[in-house]
Structure formats: structure tokens, C-alpha cells
Amino acid sequence: MKKIDVCLSPELIHLYDFKDRVVVVVDVLRATTCMVTALANGVRKIRAYKDLDACRSMRNHGYIIAGERGGQKVEDFDLGNSPLSYLDDAYLGEQLAVTTTNGTLAIDKSKHAHEVIIGALVNLDAVVDYLRSQDRDVLIFCAGWKGKVNLEDTLFAGGVVAKLQGDFESECDAPQIAQMVYDRAKDDIIGYLKNASHVKRLNGFDIGDDIQFCLTPNTYDIVPVLQGQDLVLKQQQLHI
């Protein structure tokens, strides 16, 4: 049977051997939700940067630049880290360069995987279907918050593990812990998450609509994949 494991923080990723695996990077609030939303709304490709200046320099190459540090938009950037920016095909056909506190770091640390895909609650079931269709072991890589584990990414991981029971065998205990969190919270995700530290942190920025959007499952039926340096949709998922 295929195997599934969960890495709850970037500080633990050195403990996992994932070079033959599909790695699912998740940063529900808000980096990977933005990526899924942008590609679902016609953005052509996304390049993720750890470094602020490297991201900024992409403006000179025709990219829209989006960046956040500590939950707030980088002042001179085109966009911050709100998935709502991309709705209604607002950046149809554009190329996007992004940098965020946790999510882009996790993508960078995953680059030696067999394949890197992007997960969020907004494409939870699409990720599950994709993983079921692949003949590969899986590692779900939670971006966390500055190295610590967080509730929303753990919840997503638990959802994937729960829905793949029967197809995948869990390794070690993190998948079971994540699944117990998901089982406990799944019927009232927003209620459980309102006490999450990241939600409290973001509440200070008056982005309740963002949070509601990020915590609503299955808005989109797509799975971004990393091809070379770019996050894209595979041919059959391309937006017309």
C-alpha cells in the first residue's frame, strides 16, 4: 500500500526522506490559498521566492509581485497575501512572483521531491483525488508559523489523511495526530479555528473575509504543480 506521512513544521523536514514522494505544501493562511485561487482564476504561472528582493526584481521581468511579511502587504508590492485579490479573473494571463513568511520557505525546502503540489482547504478534495491517482508515496508538508506547528495546516493534513484511508497507510504518529484534529474540527472548521493563534494574529488586520475564504473547503477543483521554478496547472486543468 502507498504510504503517507505528515511533517508538521519546516524545522522537522530534515527528518523526512521525500525524494521519491509527492510533497503537498500547505499554508492555509494564506500563501497556498492564494496560489490555488490565482491559478484557478487564470493567472498563468507563479514563481515563489523566499527572498523579498529577489521577488521584487521580477517586476522588471513583467511579473505582478505579491508579498507579505508578518501578515502585512510589503509596501511597494502590487499585492499582499489576500486570495480575494485574484477573484473574477483579475489577473488573467499574468505571471505572478510571490514571497510570504512561511509558505514560500516550505516550497523551497521541498524542491528535491519527486513532485511538489500545492494544497489548501480551498482545493482539499482535488488534492485527495490527485494523490489517489498517483502511484507514489506522499508527504504533506505543513508550513506552520515561524517554525512552530499551526492548527490550520495540521487540520488540512488531517483531512487528506482521513480521506485517503484505505488507499494509503500512515507512517509514524503525525498523520494520526492530524487526523484526530481534523475529525474533531471538521463539522465546524471556522468555529475551531477562531482560537488558532494565526487567526487571532490576522484578526488585527481586519481580514475576516480572507479567513472565511481560506477556511471554506473545496471552492476549486485544481491542483497546482511545481514545474521547474514555476507553479502551474497541468494541461487538463487549464483555465479557458
Added chain:
Amino acid sequence: MKKIDVCLSPELIHLYDFKDRVVVVVDVLRATTCMVTALANGVRKIRAYKDLDACRSMRNHGYIIAGERGGQKVEDFDLGNSPLSYLDDAYLGEQLAVTTTNGTLAIDKSKHAHEVIIGALVNLDAVVDYLRSQDRDVLIFCAGWKGKVNLEDTLFAGGVVAKLQGDFESECDAPQIAQMVYDRAKDDIIGYLKNASHVKRLNGFDIGDDIQFCLTPNTYDIVPVLQGQDLVLKQQQLHI
């Protein structure tokens, strides 16, 4: 209000500032269960060693030496890592030197805390009462398994957090994750834990009685504390 946080793995401990806190080290299977059981059964003091040879050398200083690597007794040691060894005052008045895979490492990493105490399911409520009586913030430090998070230590942490609600405010998300695991499992701890990777690992060693003992809450009403290099009981808890 006093604060409580949970560190789910020794690989994350550098993210926590605990010098003014009481740190509760937990390694349910089986290091801290052994320590609580030994002191509750009249062992006078326990010294914990990361290093096998340092532990072995204490035999020349009149110590009983107990050691485990990868779940198995170190061959030339007096004892392995079974809490049942200490029952019925088997080592009354003795001094014990111990080394284990995960638990003694966590104690070593905690040594700059205001105070280090030892927790396990066998003294869960005693730990809770002790923390409630102290005027200090708390960090629960899960020993995990070779750097990865594990279910049994997370469950213990969640039990402490759950029982201290109202007295302590949780920080970040790990306490909430641990509490969700505890809430889910508390009515059938052995049932939930039977799928834990460490239990499966130990099942290979035919120590079902050990596991049953380690997963049974509140056998003992004592709290070992680290004084200098030694784990001891405070005066009022001393075994007569």
C-alpha cells in the same frame, strides 16, 4: 493569567524561551513513566544521562544503571526501560542512573528552565495540581521519537492543557492541537494508542504489560523534580 505552551519535539525546543518557566518533560513510553514509578517506589534519586558510557560509569559510584536504546535493554546494564522493574519497592533507597533514546535528551535540553519536573500519564493529575499551585508559566516538553512528534506524549500534553483550562492561557497552536488529541482519545486511551507507531514498535518486544501500565492514568500522586543533577521528590512527597 499564567501561560502554557507545548513543544511537540526536541527539534523544536530552540523556538521556545523557557528560562523563567516550569518545564514538564514527558516521555510516556517509557522513560518518564519509569522515573515516576521508581521514585514512587522508594528509589532515592535518579540521574539522567544522554550518553551510554557516562551512565555505565555510575555503576562504580554505587548506582543501579538502567538503559535502553531503540526500545531494548542495554546488554550489560542492570535494568532496561520497564516501569514494572520498580514495583513493590524493589529498589528502595537505591540511586539510579538512566539513559534512554528520547527522554533523557529532553531532560538535558531543559536544564536551563526555572524548574524541570517529570510527567507521565501515571502522574497526570499530580502534575496538573503541582502546576496549578505554582506561580509560573509552563512549557510541556514532549520527548517524541527521534525528533518526530508522537501520539502518547502529545496526548499527555493535551491532558494537562485540558485540565488547566481556566487557570492557564494557551499560547500558539500546539496546546490546542494537543488538547484536541486528548479530547478525542481520553475515553479510550489504550484503544487510540494501539495504532501509535511507538506502541507498534514496542509490540515487537512483547511488553504489553509495560504499555498497559504506561497508558493507565494516575497510578501515582507524586511529581519528580530536578534538583541539581538529580531527579528527586520534594520533602512532603517522600516515600516512607
